[in-house]
Every structure is written in C-alpha cells, then in structure tokens.
Amino acid sequence: xxxxKPNDVMLQVSMRVITLFIFAFSFYLFLAGHNNPGGGFxxxxxxxxxxxxxxxxxxxxxxxxxxxxxxxxxxxxxxLIAVATGIMSMLFGxxxxxxxxxxxxxxxxxxxxxxxxxxFDLGVYLVVVGxxxxxxxxxxxxxx
Amino acid sequence: MSNLVILPIIIxxxxxxxxxxxxxxxxLQRVISGFTAVGMLILTIYLAFLVYQDxxxxxxxxxxxxxxxxxxxxxxxxxxxxxxxxxxxTACLFFxxxxxxxDREKFYFYPFFFFLIVGVNGAFLTGDIxxxxxxxxxxxxxxxxxxxxxxxKYQLRESFKYVIINVFASALxxxxxxxxxxxxxxxxxxxxxxxxxxxxxxxxxxxxxxxxFIVFASKGALFPLYFWLPRSYYGPPAAIAALFGGxxxxxxxxxxxxxFTLIFYHEPTFTHKGIIVTIAGFTMVLGVLGAxxxxxxxxxxxxxxxxxxxxxxxxxxxxxxxxxAGAVYYIVHHMIVKTALFLFAGATxxxxxxxxxxxxxxxxxxxxxxxxxxxxxxxxxxxIPPFSGFFSKFPIILAGFQEGQHVISGIALLVGxxxxxxxxxxxxxxxxxxxxxxxxxAKTPIGKLLLPIVPLVALTIILGIAAEPIFQYxxxxxxxxxxxxxxIESVLKE
Numbered sequence: 137x138x139x140x141k142p143n144d145v146m147l148q149v150s151m152r153v154i155t156l157f158i159f160a161f162s163f164y165l166f167l168a169g170h171n172n173p174g175g176g177f178x179x180x181x182x183x184x185x186x187x188x189x190x191x192x193x194x195x196x197x198x199x200x201x202x203x204x205x206x207x208x209x210x211x212x213x214x215x216l217i218a219v220a221t222g223i224m225s226m227l228f229g230x231x232x233x234x235x236x237x238x239x240x241x242x243x244x245x246x247x248x249x250x251x252x253x254x255x256f257d258l259g260v261y262l263v264v265v266g267x268x269x270x271x272x273x274x275x276x277x278x279x280x
Numbered sequence: 281m282s283n284l285v286i287l288p289i290i291i292x293x294x295x296x297x298x299x300x301x302x303x304x305x306x307x308l309q310r311v312i313s314g315f316t317a318v319g320m321l322i323l324t325i326y327l328a329f330l331v332y333q334d335x336x337x338x339x340x341x342x343x344x345x346x347x348x349x350x351x352x353x354x355x356x357x358x359x360x361x362x363x364x365x366x367x368x369x370t371a372c373l374f375f376x377x378x379x380x381x382x383d384r385e386k387f388y389f390y391p392f393f394f395f396l397i398v399g400v401n402g403a404f405l406t407g408d409i410x411x412x413x414x415x416x417x418x419x420x421x422x423x424x425x426x427x428x429x430x431x432x433k434y435q436l437r438e439s440f441k442y443v444i445i446n447v448f449a450s451a452l453x454x455x456x457x458x459x460x461x462x463x464x465x466x467x468x469x470x471x472x473x474x475x476x477x478x479x480x481x482x483x484x485x486x487x488x489x490x491x492x493f494i495v496f497a498s499k500g501a502l503f504p505l506y507f508w509l510p511r512s513y514y515g516p517p518a519a520i521a522a523l524f525g526g527x528x529x530x531x532x533x534x535x536x537x538x539x540f541t542l543i544f545y546h547e548p549t550f551t552h553k554g555i556i557v558t559i560a561g562f563t564m565v566l567g568v569l570g571a572x573x574x575x576x577x578x579x580x581x582x583x584x585x586x587x588x589x590x591x592x593x594x595x596x597x598x599x600x601x602x603x604x605a606g607a608v609y610y611i612v613h614h615m616i617v618k619t620a621l622f623l624f625a626g627a628t629x630x631x632x633x634x635x636x637x638x639x640x641x642x643x644x645x646x647x648x649x650x651x652x653x654x655x656x657x658x659x660x661x662x663x664i665p666p667f668s669g670f671f672s673k674f675p676i677i678l679a680g681f682q683e684g685q686h687v688i689s690g691i692a693l694l695v696g697x698x699x700x701x702x703x704x705x706x707x708x709x710x711x712x713x714x715x716x717x718x719x720x721x722a723k724t725p726i727g728k729l730l731l732p733i734v735p736l737v738a739l740t741i742i743l744g745i746a747a748e749p750i751f752q753y754x755x756x757x758x759x760x761x762x763x764x765x766x767x768i769e770s771v772l773k774e
Contacts, residue, residue, distance in 0.1 A: 208300060212297045212299075213301065215297035215300070216298070222290070226283045231340055233342040
C-alpha cells in the first residue's frame with residue numbers, strides 16, 4: 137500500500153492551543169504542591185504528556201528543533217536542584233533538608249505563602265519530565 | 281546533630297547528577313569520579329575515626345525530631361561498612377577505567393556507579409526501616425542498570441531473573457514493614473526496638489521477624505534463595521561483577537545483622553540458634569558444593585560468595601559477642617578478598633580471553649606477579665594463616681564449639697577445606713600446567729591492571745598480621761550492636 141502524506145492539519149492546529157492549557161494546568165498543579173493535591177511529580181508527568189502530545193501531532197524532527205536541550209541533562213539538573221535545596225539548609229547550620237516557609241504580602245496577589253520546598257519540587261518536576269520523556273522517546277525510537 | 285553523617289550519601293548523589301550532564305565526555309567523567317572515590321575514602325576513614333572516638337553520631341533529617349522524622353545513625357558497624365564500601369568502590373572504579381570500553385562509559389556507567397554507592401551508603405546509615413527499603417530500592421535500581429550494562433544476550437537473559445527475584449523480595453519487604461508498623465505503630469528502628477521489648481517477642485512479631493529474614497535472605501543470597509546469584513554475576517564485566525560480589529549481598533547481610541541485633545533479639549533460641557544457624561549451614565554446604573562442581577573462574581567465585589555469606593550469618597546465629605565479632609571480621613575480610621579475586625578473574629580474562637578454566641594454563645610462567653598475588657588472596661579466602669581468612673573463621677568456629685553448636689562448627693570446618701580445594705583447582709588449572717594461551721597473549725601487559733588490586737591484597741595481609749588490633753575493633757563493634765540500648769539512647773536521647 138502506498139503511504140499517503142498524513143492529513144493532520146486539524147490535529148496540529150488544535151494541539152497548539154490545547155498544549156497551552158495542559159502546560160498551564162501542569163504549572164498550577166506544580167505550584168499547588170505541598171498543601172493541596174499536586175506537586176512536582178504530578179506536574180512533571182502532566183508536562184511530559186503535553187510535550188508528548190506535541191510529538192504525536194508533529195514529527196520528531198520539528199519538536200527536537202523546538203526543544204533544544206536533551207532530556208537526560210534535565211534529569212541531572214533536576215537532581216542537582218533538589219539536592220541543592222537540602223544543602224542550603226546545611227549551610228545555615230540546620231540539618232539536611234530542613235525547609236522554611238513564611239507569608240508575604242504582594243500587590244495584586246495578596247498574601248502568598250512562599251516556601252523553600254518549592255525549589256525541591258522544581259527539582260522533582262525536572263527529573264520527572266526528563267525521565268518520562270527519555271523513557272518514552274527511547275521506546276519510540278526503537279521502530280527505526 | 282551533625283550534618284557530617286549525610287555526606288556519604290549526598291556526595292555520590294551530587295557527583296552522579298553532575299556525571300549525567302557530562303555523560304559524553306568520558307575523560308572528564310573519569311577524572312571527576314576518580315577524585316570523588318578517593319575523597320569518599322578519606323571522608324569515611326574520618327567518619328569511622330570520629331565515631332570510634334566520640335560514639336554514635338545521629339542526624340535528624342529535615343529537623344524533625346525522632347521518632348517522627350527520618351534519622352541517620354552512624355554507629356561503629358555502619359561506619360565500618362561505609363569504609364569498606366569506599367575501599368572496594370575505589371578499587372573497582374580504577375579497575376573499570378582500564379577495562380570498561382568507552383562505548384559503555386558513554387551509556388551512563390559512572391552515574392549508575394555512584395547512585396549504587398548512594399543506595400548502599402544510605403542503607404548502612406539510615407535508622408528508619410521504611411527509609412531502609414527506599415535505599416535498598418535506590419541500590420537495586422542502579423544495580424539493574426549496571427548488570428545489563430552493555431546489553432549482551434546472556435546479560436539480558438540472566439539479569440531478568442535477578443530483577444524478578446529482587447522485585448518480588450522488595451514487595452515482601454514492604455509487606456513486612458507495613459505489618460511491623462501495624463503492630464508497633466512506628467517506623468523508627470530504635471523506637472520499634474523499644475516497642476517490641478515492651479510487647480515481648482511472641483506470636484506475630486516472630487512471624488514478622490521471619491518475614492524480614494526471608495526478605496534480606498533473598499537479597500543476601502542465603503539458602504534456598506541464592507539461585508539467581510551465580511548466573512547473573514557471570515554476565516557483566518569484571519569491574520561490575522567485583523563490585524556486586526564484594527558489596528551487594530553484604531548489604532543484605534548487614535540488614536539481617538542490624539534487624540536481628542536491634543529489634544528481634546528477644547528469642548534467640550528460636551530465631552538465631554534455630555532458624556538462622558540452620559539456614560547458615562545449608563547455605564555454606566550447598567554454596568561450596570556448587571563451587572566445587574564448576575569449571576569457570578567467575579562462577580566458582582560467585583558460588584563462594586554464597587558459601588561465605590553462610591559464615592557471616594552463622595556468626596550472627598551463634599549470637600555471643602565473640603561470634604558476632606567474628607562475623608564482623610569476616611565481612612571485612614570477605615569484602616576485600618572477594619573483590620580482589622573477581623578483579624583477578626578480570627585480569628586473567630584480559631590475558632586469555634576466557635574464564636573457562638579448562639582453556640587456561642601456565643599463566644604462572646608468563647605472568648608470575650599475577651599468579652602469586654592471586655595465590656595469596658586464594659589461600660586467604662580458604663582460611664590459611666597468617667592471612668585474614670584464618671583469623672575471621674577462627675572466632676566464629678571457636679564460639680560455635682563454646683556454645684555447643686558442634687554440628688554447624690564441624691560443617692564450617694569442612695566447608696573451609698572444600699573452599700581450599702576449589703581455590704587450588706583454579707590455581708592449578710589456570711596458573712600451572714601447559715601454557716594454553718598464545719605467545720602474543722602472553723605479552724599482554726597487566727601491570728596497570730594489577731595496580732588497583734595490590735592494595736586489596738596488601739589489606740588482606742595486614743588484616744592477618746595485625747589481627748589483634750583489628751579483632752579488638754570488631755569486638756567493640758559487636759559489643760556495641762549486642763547492646764541495643766546504646767543505639768536507642770543515641771537516637772531517642774532518653
């Protein structure tokens with residue numbers, strides 16, 4: 137059978153919009169973290185799924201061009217960020233991984249809780265995105 | 281509170297993460313990992329010295345007080361194991377520099393190597409039973425990656441079994457932890473120990489104890505759960521096999537020793553002198569019989585791991601200070617000598633291109649230094665004085681006779697004889713006899729390969745000649761772990 141050029145204009149156009157929403161929601165989940173359902177792991181998985189949808193709609197080359205860094209490097213950076221938050225508390229003389237939080241008043245947002253645990257979550261987020269994408273792409277590339 | 285205790289866990293962690301980023305620069309990877317390994321060696325020596333001088337160091341991670349948060353406890357046993365880990369990992373790493381091909385290096389060999397160390401060090405240091413599970417998983421996940429590293433057909437087939445048995449054992453581990461938690465209501469090991477002492481070790485707690493024993497026995501390759509070991513350790517390159525052979529099963533044994541001296545020590549006639557000693561006997565005999573029947577360098581060594589793990593558990597089972605000190609000494613001796621022997625297997629494989637003993641011969645003529653260094657390690661393993669093997673078996677067997685455990689002590693002596701027989705089999709096949717490798721192979725230079733092994737051989741000689749101070753140290757370790765109140769007081773500060 138002759139392979140036809142796929143007609144996926146609808147998919148590509150709609151995905152461009154939908155991924156924005158998925159990204160936004162995953163970022164919300166990431167920030168919701170430590171007090172509500174959410175956090176780095178779930179946010180990371182959802183971001184990975186958003187990137188994956190892009191891979192489905194477009195082809196590999198386009199997306200690789202759009203995302204110019206390797207996902208394995210992302211795992212390394214994520215691990216370093218996570219462990220760095222632990223080490224920061226060591227530098228101030230507290231036990232490893234001690235976390236702090238306080239409430240700040242911002243214009244427009246009102247009172248916001250800021251925590252150091254967020255940076256740890258950021259590390260987890262990067263590791264999860266990196267690991268999920270590495271696994272999926274490794275399996276996808278097997279076809280060739 | 282001292283953050284020093286966390287360093288053996290986070291330094292390899294950071295280096296592992298950095299090495300992921302520099303995965304494609306293999307020279308840079310070697311430099312970074314080499315310096316880290318040596319740095320870890322210095323750090324663990326310092327830590328062991330500090331604990332020896334000032335007593336246990338405890339860190340309450342995240343500043344949550346025990347028993348609510350996770351604690352890290354560096355006592356004498358833990359720091360001794362840390363020190364051994366860094367000695368072995370340094371030797372294996374420098375051996376890997378010369379033997380692991382650069383293709384494999386690029387596929388994240390060094391990051392996984394360091395994450396394995398993270399898991400092992402974490403398992404030694406943690407004072408929380410669920411955290412112990414977590415670090416076991418860190419160690420196992422890295423070991424899965426390392427054991428299939430290179431991806432030959434044999435490796436994939438055999439490591440599948442390795443993965444299956446370990447995943448199953450990990451599931452059992454979680455069940456055991458959950459059960460223990462439902463009975464005692466805590467996960468902190470010191471706190472569990474207190475609660476178990478209050479509850480008295482009867483009925484359900486004995487069942488949980490046996491469940492933990494089964495879990496750690498399958499990780500530590502005890503009878504009847506050792507079948508995965510000889511075949512899966514045969515596949516990977518010598519540096520990885522040496523690291524696994526020296527290190528991984530001993531983490532399981534460490535966990536058995538920790539759990540059965542700190543938590544489940546109230547019914548020694550049932551758990552220790554009954555079950556553990558019986559299992560130790562079977563493990564020793566069947567392991568050594570497996571070794572005697574083999575004709576492959578690496579396989580003989582792998583079967584010997586099994587039989588010698590039996591000695592360590594036997595020392596614990598007899599459960600007197602002398603016997604436990606013997607077990608500790610045996611772990612020290614075994615980790616060093618076993619790693620050296622696996623590395624020798626790698627060096628001879630480099631020369632002859634095979635590990636089949638029937639295809640080797642006459643190495644003593646072409647490579648005399650290799651042959652005599654191997655000879656020292658081999659008779660040390662078999663327990664010939666004045667090397668470390670003799671001084672580590674002696675207290676265990678002596679304590680066995682003192683306690684009236686004549687059968688197991690007799691078995692231990694017989695197994696020592698068979699060990700000697702199979703080590704001499706390797707020596708006479710591979711090193712004596714007619715030269716079977718070509719004259720080109722005979723010119724293979726191995727001086728550089730021997731460099732990482734020589735310190736290990738020197739250590740086994742030192743451990744034998746300086747047996748007195750080192751045995752005093754193991755006796756201190758054993759007295760400390762036989763008295764759980766020291767551990768509990770340092771954690772809960774009562």
